[in-house]
Amino acid sequence: MKVVIIGGGVAGLAAAYELLGRGHEVALYEASPEFGGQVRTFEIGGGRLEIFYHHLFRSDTDAVAMIEELGLGDDLAWIDSNVGLHAAGKNYPFVGPVDLLKFDRVSLITRVRLGLTALWLRRFKDWKQYEGKRASAWIRSRVGREGYERVWGPLLRAKFGEHAEDVSLVWFWGKIHLRFASRQGGRLGGLLAKEQLGYLRGSFGRLMDALVAANRARGGTLEAGVPVERVLIEDGRAVGVVLGGARAGEEVRADAVLATTPSPLFQRIVPGLADLGPEGAAYARLLESVQYQWATVMVLALDRQLSPIYWLTMTDDDAPFVVAVEQSNFMPPSTYGGAHVLYLSDYMSPGDPMVEMTAEQLLDLYEPWIRRINPAFERSWVTGTWLYRDRAGQPVVHSRYHETIPPHRTPVPGLYLANTTQVYPEDRGQNYSIRMGRRVARLIEDDRAGQRPG
Ligand SMILES: Cc1cc2nc3c(=O)[nH]c(=O)nc-3n(C[C@H](O)[C@H](O)[C@H](O)COP(=O)(O)OP(=O)(O)OC[C@H]3O[C@@H](n4cnc5c(N)ncnc54)[C@H](O)[C@@H]3O)c2cc1C
Structure with a gap:
């Protein structure tokens, strides 16, 4: 069986790994110039850093198993959690009862x-x-x-x-x-136990690299910088994809297509889904009902430590960011060429004017609040600024959400969807994307073996 996978984030890469391991053929296309999706990295002081802060919990067993399977287990560090709350100008460490x-x-x-x-x-x-x-x-x-x-x-x-x-x-x-x-x-149901958070030395980008390398070694075709323009549907069945960008118009045929894109992008590459009978219309309604919050994450390189806390949650209602994650309290500054690295993160509704702000404008807004964390803070401490956004940052899990989750099998036989809206009841996380990617790969195989229509 040949499967085309759309999207080279961790879900698509894990699905490819599972399919190739089971002897199938895979062609994976990633629109961005690099693989990794929300776990992409960039270079800072000679080190590698995720665009969005990332760690694992001990309960993330699928991610840990994947890291070990790829031979990176020795580099997975478990670090005592060092979290806190900020309220009314005061930082409160919040590690235990x-x-x-x-x-x-x-x-x-x-x-x-x-x-x-x-x-x-x-x-x-x-x-x-x-x-x-x-x-x-x-x-x-x-x-x-x-x-x-x-x-x-x-x-x-x-x-x-x-x-x-x-x-x-x-x-x-x-x-x-x-x-x-x-x-x-x-004791006390774990309340008295210390929490540990996991991090892959050298960044989770290494996990993405290892997945790409393992998939290629198993014979998979993986291409970054190649967007899929649309899914090819013939006689009501998915038979491949049409590529876009520099490869516009090129057709890639397959027995099944797995999309791992956010739901609105999925609708864009499957035009006319709503017109494919009542099932198509119902599926399109499910996709449309999903709402996402934008993730906006500013990364600052500082010439000194801001606070000793790794993860500081802001509880004041008017705080312009929800969490300050001082990565260099997790991995030492030497990892980043001596820089102290701080993420300032916020989630925004699509209409919020802050989604349009530049890094400079946001930093102006953030500055008094950074000073609340450490009153000595001066803008001159900042030696580098980066701003990353993802409009599908966080699905809004409302009280009737369970009635609106699209199934992995779409109404188009041979076409499947696996994205962060479908990991319920868990919240988005690498662990659940890996688990889902592998599970959907097996689902595609089972359907094919039973010649189920889709
Ligand atoms: C701010 C933030 C913090 C997070 N913190 C953590 C954490 O601490 N720990 C943790 O485990 N997880 C964390 N996560 C979650 C984790 O990063 C995600 O769950 C996971 O990366 C999602 O992977 P995915 O493959 O499902 O989606 P994505 O990473 O979004 O991948 C989808 C891919 O599809 C590609 N694509 C879209 N359209 C097309 C097209 N037409 N053709 C080809 N490719 C296309 C996109 O470019 C993208 O690369 C965090 C996420 C965010 C946003």
Whole structure:
């Protein structure tokens, strides 16, 4: 069987790896000049850095297995988590339950309620019960108004903007449950155990490189800088793709086509999907119902440390970024030629004027807030600035989201979709894209073996 894969992010690369390992032929096309998608890297001080901050949790077993399978296991470092919250001009380390008790932004009773709620979610496994429920109402009922307004509410608002009130309780459960599940040992359901975060020395770009190299060694054709213009459909079946860009008009024929692009881009390369009978129209409606928040991530190279915390979540409602990730508190500055590396990240709704701002304009907006993290901060500390955006940064997982997830099998026989909207109940992450890519590869094989029409 020959499969064309559209997109060379981690999902497409993992699907190719699985298909090639099972003896199939693969041609993969990536529109950007490089592979990696949201895990792309760039050079900084002679080192490599992800455009968007990345780490793994201990629960990311599929990603760890892939890293080991590709011979990179020895370079996967597990580092004690060093996270904190910023509130009203103060940085609070937030590593264990003692830190929660010291969080004087809320009353003692609220601190206890926050801790007990985290414990409850850690132990609760039956997430299906939470479908259709809103995280905001549930959190308020558990931790009270103060706990919601001072801790979880601002975070939901920062990530999901106007959708915050309607975010699914399943999404919130997933975040807390998996986070605690990744803590090893310790009493009180892992609450007392130390969290560790995983990082591939030299960047996760090395995982992308290793996947590309392994796929080529297995005989796959992988091309970057080659966009797919549209999926070729004949007699109602996907029979290949038509390439775009410099290869415009070139046809590549295949037995099946797997797209790993965000849903709006998928619709663009499958024109007329909605006209393919009632099933086509229903599938198109599912694709259209997906809403994404833009991810906007500014990377700063600094000539000194900003704070000792790796991951600092901003809880003030008017903060213009939701998290400050000081990568050089995770990997030493020597990795980046001595630079201290800081990510400032925000999620925005598509209409937000901030999605149009230049790096300079954003930095003007961010500067007073960087100074709140460290009052000594001066613009002269900044030795480099980069700005990265992804309009499909975060699918909005609202309370009825589970009713709107498009299946991997599309109504066009031979055409499949695997993107970050379909990893529910988990949230987007390399682990789930790898798992999904491999699973959909097997699904395509099974369909072909059974000659199922699609
Ligand atoms: C801000 C941010 C922080 C994150 N932090 C973490 C983290 O800490 N840990 C973690 O594990 N994960 C993290 N993730 C998530 C992780 O990066 C994603 O889940 C994963 O990379 C998604 O992979 P994908 O292959 O599904 O999609 P993508 O990476 O989006 O890949 C899709 C690819 O399709 C290509 N494409 C689109 N249209 C076409 C076309 N017409 N023809 C050819 N190619 C096309 C695109 O160029 C792209 O490369 C983060 C993501 C973001 C945005």
